[in-house]
Amino acid sequence: MPTYRAPRGTRDLLPAERPTWARLEALARDLAARYGYREITTPLFELADVFERGIGEVTDVVQKELFRLAPRTEESERWALRPEPTAGIMRAYVQHGMQTWPQPVKLTQTGPMFRYDRPQAGRYRQFVQFDVEAVGDAGPAIDAEIIELGFRFYREAGLDGVEVLLNSIGDGACRPSFIAALTDYYRGHVDVLPPLERERLDRNVLRLPDSKDPAMTALNAAAPRITEYLCDACAAHLAGVRAHLDALGVVYRLEPSLVRGLDYYTRTAFEFYKTGREGQQQALGGGGRYDGLIELLGGRPTPGIGFGIGLDRLVLALAETGGASDAEPAPVAVVVGADPDDTVGRLRVATDLRGAGIAARAELGRRKLGKQMEAAVRDGAHFAVILGDELADGNVTLRDLRAATQELVPVGELADTILRAGESQPHG
Numbered sequence: 001m002p003t004y005r006a007p008r009g010t011r012d013l014l015p016a017e018r019p020t021w022a023r024l025e026a027l028a029r030d031l032a033a034r035y036g037y038r039e040i041t042t043p044l045f046e047l048a049d050v051f052e053r054g055i056g057e058v059t060d061v062v063q064k065e066l067f068r069l070a071p072r073t074e075e076s077e078r079w080a081l082r083p084e085p086t087a088g089i090m091r092a093y094v095q096h097g098m099q100t101w102p103q104p105v106k107l108t109q110t111g112p113m114f115r116y117d118r119p120q121a122g123r124y125r126q127f128v129q130f131d132v133e134a135v136g137d138a139g140p141a142i143d144a145e146i147i148e149l150g151f152r153f154y155r156e157a158g159l160d161g162v163e164v165l166l167n168s169i170g171d172g173a174c175r176p177s178f179i180a181a182l183t184d185y186y187r188g189h190v191d192v193l194p195p196l197e198r199e200r201l202d203r204n205v206l207r208l209p210d211s212k213d214p215a216m217t218a219l220n221a222a223a224p225r226i227t228e229y230l231c232d233a234c235a236a237h238l239a240g241v242r243a244h245l246d247a248l249g250v251v252y253r254l255e256p257s258l259v260r261g262l263d264y265y266t267r268t269a270f271e272f273y274k275t276g277r278e279g280q281q282q283a284l285g286g287g288g289r290y291d292g293l294i295e296l297l298g299g300r301p302t303p304g305i306g307f308g309i310g311l312d313r314l315v316l317a318l319a320e321t322g323g324a325s326d327a328e329p330a331p332v333a334v335v336v337g338a339d340p341d342d343t344v345g346r347l348r349v350a351t352d353l354r355g356a357g358i359a360a361r362a363e364l365g366r367r368k369l370g371k372q373m374e375a376a377v378r379d380g381a382h383f384a385v386i387l388g389d390e391l392a393d394g395n396v397t398l399r400d401l402r403a404a405t406q407e408l409v410p411v412g413e414l415a416d417t418i419l420r421a422g423e424s425q426p427h428g
């Protein structure tokens with residue numbers, strides 16, 4: 001057993017795993033840019049207040065899962081690692097006066113988040129989210145645009161069978177009467193509520209209809225539904241989102257029990273699930289509208305909507321569907337030599353190739369040429385550059401390991417020859 005291991009709930013992503021991650025991170029960046037989102041990077045930690053006010057003090061994320069940083073004695077501030085990026089991005093929106101920029105301000109960020117959760121598959125203490133936020137547009141068209149963007153992300157990532165669950169959770173005008181009706185309903189059945197749900201009844205009754213506890217199934221089926229309580233403005237907003245999704249051909253399922261775990265949401269709420277897995281499995285991603293959040297953080301009232309897509313869960317889902325993981329890039333050329341001791345010559349040639357933009361490995365061991373060649377083949381290199389007696393005349397042997405051909409090339413023309421051959425023989 002090693003003395004030290006990665007902290008519980010965290011993982012090392014080893015070189016063989018990184019290419020899939022790199023592809024998804026690049027796709028997130030490309031796709032967000034295609035939809036007009038600009039990159040922002042906010043700190044990994046903020047004043048705990050930003051999360052407590054933004055996400056809500058009585059949410060699990062803040063009450064149970066916030067990674068609080070022990071303050072140093074001379075500092076009175078309370079800091080916490082970010083459990084999600086939205087609150088921090090809205091803090092930045094207010095701080096940098098983005099309300100004076102052309103609206104909507106469309107921002108994206110992909111990076112690590114931290115939640116002191118009970119670790120299990122798909123639930124980590126450090127995980128990565130692809131996040132987009134559109135601030136300053138009250139919708140409903142942009143709601144549909146964002147949902148379609150998230151849906152497309154899964155498709156282009158190679159994951160089929162993703163389902164969109166959609167709901168409206170109302171706003172300040174209509175949610176109170178729904179909460180009152182819900183509270184009345186569950187109070188009437190308090191004797192049969194499991195302990196956790198009984199506790200939630202007073203803290204955050206909206207979570208009850210979404211409970212995964214089998215003891216709640218029958219009770220929840222008969223519970224009041226938010227859709228019966230929406231005010232005219234919220235109902236019209238939901239109808240608008242649906243009309244735009246329909247026009248885009250995005251298939252979604254209305255799910256009246258969908259509430260989301262963060263307090264800042266108003267109206268549109270949505271989640272992405274692997275089809276048939278909702279209920280048992282955690283969401284692949286989720287988001288919604290947060291029209292009151294910026295005001296909570298000290299800004300002018302400004303509407304906003306966004307989503308967070310968990311890349312860890314996406315990678316797991318891709319692995320489950322049997323998608324081969326992405327290959328690590330192989331060197332284009334490996335420089336080998338007949339004289340095992342001429343490490344200087346091999347390193348010099350490889351350095352020149354790297355300077356010309358070619359991925360090259362020099363054989364720096366002092367083994368026989370045959371062994372060096374075997375290693376070059378094992379590497380999956382396209383070319384072996386062989387330094388031999390011809391070097392006296394300024395030439396090297398360039399062997400195309402794929403075509404099994406070779407030619408003598410002047411050292412000065414080596415890089416160009418490799419680059420030209422690379423163009424005429426594209427390889428993946």
Ligand code: HAM
Nearest residue numbers: 084086123124127283284285286287288306307308310
């Ligand atoms: P969230 O639903 O809390 O929303 O998280 C979004 C996604 O992050 C989840 O659907 C899941 O894929 C991933 N995730 C959350 N917790 C974990 C964990 N412990 N381990 C692995 N993956 C996890 C938000 O965070 C909102 N900020 C989304 C949003 C953006 N709403 C508006 N704008």
